[in-house]
Amino acid sequence: QLQLVESGGGLVQPGGSLRLSCAASGFSLDGYAIGWYRQAPGLERTGVSCISSAGGTTLYAGSVKGRFTISRDNAKNTVFLQMNSLKPEDTAVYMCAAGAYCSGYVLYGDPKHWGQGTQVTVSS
Secondary structure (H helix, E strand, O other): OOEEEEEOOEEEOOOOOEEEEEEEEOOOOOOOEEEEEEEOOOOOOEEEEEEOOOOOOEEEOOOOOOOEEEEEEHHHOEEEEEEOOOOHHHOEEEEEEEEOOEEOOEEOOOOOEEEOOEEEEEOO
């Protein structure tokens, strides 16, 4: 069964950090671009960051640029999202997806593989 599983979410104070992981099972992430997305309550899902299949290209939404860093370890079949200087407006469910390639900071087209998401809450 092809699965993406996110982990690393939680409750953090403003200014804090979290590191999210997106691990694949049942298939290799090698050859896939990976996108991170988030969805806050009552809002649409939006793109956060995208990394190319080889990891040479990383792209970010303006709201997170300079604070978030996407990376990947294909040997571990995992993609990471390091989130620093977190703000209350970063509160959302974060999910990853696998696709053919990045189109800006989102995946091109309709990604076939999605994770269930991990909750990130930034609050004092």
